[in-house]
Amino acid sequence: MRVCSKIWLDNDGKAFGEGPYQLVKRVERTNSLHEAAHQLNMSYSKAWKLVQQIEKRLGFAFLDRKVGGLSGGGSYVTNEGKEFLKRYERFESDAKKIIEKTYQKHFGSLSKK
Amino acid sequence: MRVCSKIWLDNDGKAFGEGPYQLVKRVERTNSLHEAAHQLNMSYSKAWKLVQQIEKRLGFAFLDRKVGGLSGGGSYVTNEGKEFLKRYERFESDAKKIIEKTYQKHFGSLSKK
Numbered sequence: 185m186r187v188c189s190k191i192w193l194d195n196d197g198k199a200f201g202e203g204p205y206q207l208v209k210r211v212e213r214t215n216s217l218h219e220a221a222h223q224l225n226m227s228y229s230k231a232w233k234l235v236q237q238i239e240k241r242l243g244f245a246f247l248d249r250k251v252g253g254l255s256g257g258g259s260y261v262t263n264e265g266k267e268f269l270k271r272y273e274r275f276e277s278d279a280k281k282i283i284e285k286t287y288q289k290h291f292g293s294l295s296k297k
Numbered sequence: 298m299r300v301c302s303k304i305w306l307d308n309d310g311k312a313f314g315e316g317p318y319q320l321v322k323r324v325e326r327t328n329s330l331h332e333a334a335h336q337l338n339m340s341y342s343k344a345w346k347l348v349q350q351i352e353k354r355l356g357f358a359f360l361d362r363k364v365g366g367l368s369g370g371g372s373y374v375t376n377e378g379k380e381f382l383k384r385y386e387r388f389e390s391d392a393k394k395i396i397e398k399t400y401q402k403h404f405g406s407l408s409k410k
Binding site: 194294 | 302303304305306312355388392396402403
């Protein structure tokens with residue numbers, strides 16, 4: 185037996201969780217919302233709506249879009265977005281560890297079954 | 298902003314979580330799987346299948362069914378089931394508290410936004 189969990193942040197609706205994290209993290213790596221959506225088999229319009237929703241519920245701009253130009257444009261995670269990602273990663277990692285520990289405390293003796 | 302979570306136990310599939318807890322807790326109170334299912338707007342057949350699945354994945358009998366007789370029969374939570382419910386309640390309460398604490402540690406400064 186093992187423990188499973190889903191954790192997310194809410195602000196009058198889902199604000200940030202595993203799905204948004206996977207999307208924005210890929211934008212950070214690729215500097216492209218198109219590419220990030222593609223990697224997750226998500227349509228661009230769905231990814232775009234998700235980003236709009238995250239930004240609205242968290243209250244800051246996560247992505248900075250450069251349109252066209254010689255470099256071809258792209259989407260860049262803002263400094264505030266990068267800080268938030270780091271904070272979320274630390275939180276998520278801590279939470280997973282502590283849930284496992286709490287599970288072991290209460291069910292450790294049963295988990296070999 | 299606030300943190301939300303779902304936690305469940307898995308053993309080759311969902312073994313126990315909030316839904317099963319609500320069902321079995323009502324059987325403990327009412328001594329009737331019919332009544333417990335009714336209170337949760339769940340069909341009896343769905344409730345019955347859920348109990349079968351819980352018992353299979355946890356590896357012990359959760360309910361003891363008495364059929365007919367002068368007392369009219371009913372479903373009773375076994376001693377092992379009662380012990381498990383208590384364990385789960387302590388685990389769930391601990392986990393919720395510790396997730397909130399972890400959230401405050403990482404996002405406390407942002408949560409007034």
